[in-house]
Amino acid sequence: MSPVTESKTLKVGVVIITMGTRPAELRALIDSIAKQEGDPVEVVVVGNGSPVPDVAGLACPVRTVELPENLGIPGGRNVGIAAFRTGSDERELAPTAAATASGTPGETVAPGRLGDTAGSGPFTVDVLLFLDDDGLLAQHDTARLCREAFAADPELGIISFRIADPETGVTQRRHVPRLRASDPMRSSRVTTFLGGANAVRTDVLAQVGGLPGDFFYAHEETDLAWRALDAGWLIDYRSDMVLYHPTTAPSRHAVYHRMVARNRVWLARRNLPALLVPVYLGVWLLLTLLRRPSRPALKAWFGGFKEGWSTPCGPRRPMRWHTVWRLTRLGRPPVI
Numbered sequence: 151m152s153p154v155t156e157s158k159t160l161k162v163g164v165v166i167i168t169m170g171t172r173p174a175e176l177r178a179l180i181d182s183i184a185k186q187e188g189d190p191v192e193v194v195v196v197g198n199g200s201p202v203p204d205v206a207g208l209a210c211p212v213r214t215v216e217l218p219e220n221l222g223i224p225g226g227r228n229v230g231i232a233a234f235r236t237g238s239d240e241r242e243l244a245p246t247a248a249a250t251a252s253g254t255p256g257e258t259v260a261p262g263r264l265g266d267t268a269g270s271g272p273f274t275v276d277v278l279l280f281l282d283d284d285g286l287l288a289q290h291d292t293a294r295l296c297r298e299a300f301a302a303d304p305e306l307g308i309i310s311f312r313i314a315d316p317e318t319g320v321t322q323r324r325h326v327p328r329l330r331a332s333d334p335m336r337s338s339r340v341t342t343f344l345g346g347a348n349a350v351r352t353d354v355l356a357q358v359g360g361l362p363g364d365f366f367y368a369h370e371e372t373d374l375a376w377r378a379l380d381a382g383w384l385i386d387y388r389s390d391m392v393l394y395h396p397t398t399a400p401s402r403h404a405v406y407h408r409m410v411a412r413n414r415v416w417l418a419r420r421n422l423p424a425l426l427v428p429v430y431l432g433v434w435l436l437l438t439l440l441r442r443p444s445r446p447a448l449k450a451w452f453g454g455f456k457e458g459w460s461t462p463c464g465p466r467r468p469m470r471w472h473t474v475w476r477l478t479r480l481g482r483p484p485v486i
Contacts, residue, residue: 161275162296163194163275164192165227167223167226168283169283170203177208179281180193180208191210194214194230196215196226198220198221199217215230224360277349279348280349288392306383306384308378308386309387310348312388327387328387342371344371357381360374361373368410369410373417379476380469411457412461413458419466420466430485
């Protein structure tokens with residue numbers, strides 16, 4: 151666990167991945183980061199298989215990483231994580247470019263592919279925020295609140311922000327990371343977090359590793375959350391830390407149904423005790439059928455479900471039964 155630290159000493163960084171299609175939104179997001187109270191927040195923007203839009207002239211230090219291919223959401227964020235580790239410039243992000251990561255605003259960092267470890271050197275910051283490129287920090291105190299929360303509770307490992315529509319202020323039910331999601335204004339301890347609106351203590355990443363890069367899209371946050379909880383860390387949902395984000399449906403992604411099913415199987419195979427794997431997947435199979443998806447969606451889902459069993463899922467590290475009980479007491483046993 152991390153020792154109690156004065157909030158003013160906690161250094162904060164931000165990882166943003168982009169496909170380069172939202173230049174105005176990206177600049178607005180970085181501008182909202184620059185306006186955060188307290189010490190300056192350093193930003194790393196990862197162009198996930200695309201050039202990074204122009205981010206010059208903004209009021210906070212920005213570095214960019216341009217990847218030659220789309221590594222998916224967890225893969226791209228792992229590259230961003232590695233950019234905040236010492237000695238990660240050429241050795242961790244490397245093989246195709248000679249640029250380094252000295253921290254100069256606007257500098258380009260060399261790209262590369264990373265696994266769950268997301269680098270190996272010591273971190274240069276204490277807390278990393280992961281924000282979607284079309285989001286916007288609603289208040290100027292988010293970084294300060296993160297510093298204060300992590301300093302006050304040495305066992306707190308991850309904070310999940312509240313996502314709200316910028317026009318209506320509405321928080322979608324799926325953006326409240328707990329089963330009792332009817333009141334998004336209630337902060338609570340939870341068992342997972344939102345991938346594009348969160349803060350992670352870098353001690354967590356150093357201890358349990360980064361996101362599962364092969365997942366590409368869907369459930370990578372829960373994989374990291376379960377590993378963090380199994381290591382003894384806590385996760386909080388904070389309704390007062392807000393990221394504005396347009397209301398969307400996850401099924402807008404063409405690969406949604408296949409990857410949701412495949413990664414659900416991988417998640418169980420990687421993290422659950424053997425007795426719970428069929429229970430967890432059986433429950434989700436039933437829930438999927440009860441939702442009555444379209445025939446093409448259901449076909450894609452079953453294709454992904456089969457793929458999850460027939461392909462490697464990565465290292466298996468089943469959580470302890472003590473962690474199963476912790477998840478149950480927090481209101482979400484790992485069977486749903």
